[in-house]
Amino acid sequence: MQGEESLVQRAQQNDQEAFAQLYEEHFDKIYRYLALRIGNEMEAEDMTQQVFLNALRSISSFRWKGVPFSAWLFRIAHNQAVDHLRKKKKRASVPLDESLVSSGDSPHSTTERKIDIEQLLAATRRLTEAQREVISLRFSSELSIAQVARVMGKSQGAVKALQHSAIVALRRTMLVTEQ
Amino acid sequence: MKEDKEFNNILDECLERIVVDGETLEQCLERYPEQAAELKPLLETVLAVKAASAVEPRPEFKARARYQFRSALGEKAAPKHRPFFGWLPRWATALAIVLVVLLAGGGTVAAASNSMPDSILYPVKLATENVRLAFTTSQLGKARLCSGFADERVAEIIYMAEKGDAEGVEATTERLDDRLETLAVLVSELEADEKTDADTMLTVPSAGEEAAVPPAEPPESPVAVEEGGWGENGQPQNRAGFMVTVAGAASDNPAVLRAMLEEVPESVKAALLEAIAVLEDGYENVLEALE
Numbered sequence: 001m002q003g004e005e006s007l008v009q010r011a012q013q014n015d016q017e018a019f020a021q022l023y024e025e026h027f028d029k030i031y032r033y034l035a036l037r038i039g040n041e042m043e044a045e046d047m048t049q050q051v052f053l054n055a056l057r058s059i060s061s062f063r064w065k066g067v068p069f070s071a072w073l074f075r076i077a078h079n080q081a082v083d084h085l086r087k088k089k090k091r092a093s094v095p096l097d098e099s100l101v102s103s104g105d106s107p108h109s110t111t112e113r114k115i116d117i118e119q120l121l122a123a124t125r126r127l128t129e130a131q132r133e134v135i136s137l138r139f140s141s142e143l144s145i146a147q148v149a150r151v152m153g154k155s156q157g158a159v160k161a162l163q164h165s166a167i168v169a170l171r172r173t174m175l176v177t178e179q
Numbered sequence: 180m181k182e183d184k185e186f187n188n189i190l191d192e193c194l195e196r197i198v199v200d201g202e203t204l205e206q207c208l209e210r211y212p213e214q215a216a217e218l219k220p221l222l223e224t225v226l227a228v229k230a231a232s233a234v235e236p237r238p239e240f241k242a243r244a245r246y247q248f249r250s251a252l253g254e255k256a257a258p259k260h261r262p263f264f265g266w267l268p269r270w271a272t273a274l275a276i277v278l279v280v281l282l283a284g285g286g287t288v289a290a291a292s293n294s295m296p297d298s299i300l301y302p303v304k305l306a307t308e309n310v311r312l313a314f315t316t317s318q319l320g321k322a323r324l325c326s327g328f329a330d331e332r333v334a335e336i337i338y339m340a341e342k343g344d345a346e347g348v349e350a351t352t353e354r355l356d357d358r359l360e361t362l363a364v365l366v367s368e369l370e371a372d373e374k375t376d377a378d379t380m381l382t383v384p385s386a387g388e389e390a391a392v393p394p395a396e397p398p399e400s401p402v403a404v405e406e407g408g409w410g411e412n413g414q415p416q417n418r419a420g421f422m423v424t425v426a427g428a429a430s431d432n433p434a435v436l437r438a439m440l441e442e443v444p445e446s447v448k449a450a451l452l453e454a455i456a457v458l459e460d461g462y463e464n465v466l467e468a469l470e
Binding site for chain 2: 014016019020023027028031032035036041045048049052053056057083117119120135136138139140142144145157160161163164167168170171174
């Protein structure tokens with residue numbers, strides 16, 4: 001954590017390498033979060049880029065105060081996702097892009113995983129916004145409960161309850177799909 | 180309720196052990212034999228979710244994004260071209276402008292108020308705006324000014340776009356973004372029925388006006404507030420009236436820029452689209468803050 005704090009301080013002082021390091025450390029997680037949250041590859045890509053450009057523009061406003069940099073970054077991503085989904089609400093949902101699949105997989109595992117992703121996205125569409133947010137942050141981006149709570153502005157207890165209800169709902173939906 | 184909370188804690192502990200510490204599902208269930216039946220399907224679901232959501236960004240996208248981010252980093256770190264007055268600290272710029280107003284009788288400032296980004300007087304215009312903001316004490320007064328300055332930026336974007344100056348459009352869009360961000364912060368701090376104190380503002384002329392020294396005495400009577408939040412001078416006098424003004428600008432300004440898309444050179448279109456996006460996002464934030 002201390003290493004990250006000094007990295008952030010250097011980035012705030014316009015140290016390009018420090019910011020580049022923060023970028024590399026968080027890029028994939030932010031992308032995964034947005035990919036699951038938005039369900040569309042191209043949009044997730046654009047938004048991931050925008051998250052880091054926004055972070056670059058406003059890093060001077062970041063104050064440490066014990067809050068990890070990742071929580072601040074995910075907060076930016078969260079706000080963008082909320083804006084995006086609000087604008088998109090009335091539009092028809094876009095089918096999952098073919099290439100929203102890990103490129104390093106064998107053909108067999110690719111097929112299996114793709115089915116899983118499609119099922120997962122279909123299942124998450126039945127969740128509430130808050131439940132979907134918890135699932136994305138917790139299992140796709142691997143944030144701790146405390147970090148998720150900070151990003152969402154909720155108590156840890158509330159996040160745990162959302163996590164529980166989301167998993168139960170996913171389980172139910174996925175079972176129905178399998179049948 | 181208490182049992183729910185306890186189960187949520189156990190579930191989360193198991194998740195941490197499996198997801199972070201690499202414990203197996205069976206190991207975890209052994210720790211909680213009483214809850215094992217309920218935990219098992221949930222943990223299996225999480226493992227499936229985790230596997231399915233492990234998508235990686237495309238390598239070509241990663242490379243492109245990295246290149247663009249590095250470029251943006253480089254631009255940020257590069258020393259910026261300092262505008263006229265740029266070497267002065269903000270307070271000194273403000274003081275300089277006040278002196279200009281007093282010494283030049285306002286002529287320079289009045290001329291600057293009509294200037295466009297390619298004019299030598301443009302930095303005076305921007306500095307004058309900052310002085311007006313600094314000398315306005317009420318939040319609503321500042322918000323009104325900021326909203327007007329955003330309109331100015333839109334007019335400047337139109338001018339630069341017509342000239343085919345994409346860089347000029349981009350630079351003005353950044354200034355527009357700053358004004359809208361400031362506006363969102365200002366309106367978020369507004370009281371529900373806050374009124375302007377236009378009388379406490381330093382009167383710096385806008386286009387076509389002569390400069391005036393700040394009034395020594397306040398007016399005898401407060402500005403009349405009409406129903407719906409509009410004063411006699413046609414300016415919104417409270418939050419509700421101001422919201423109507425902003426809603427109008429939020430609808431009109433992007434529409435004007437969008438209408439221009441057909442007329443401007445191809446080289447400017449991307450910058451103009453960015454300006455439209457900034458406008459829409461910016462006003463959305465302002466309106467949200469006002470609600």
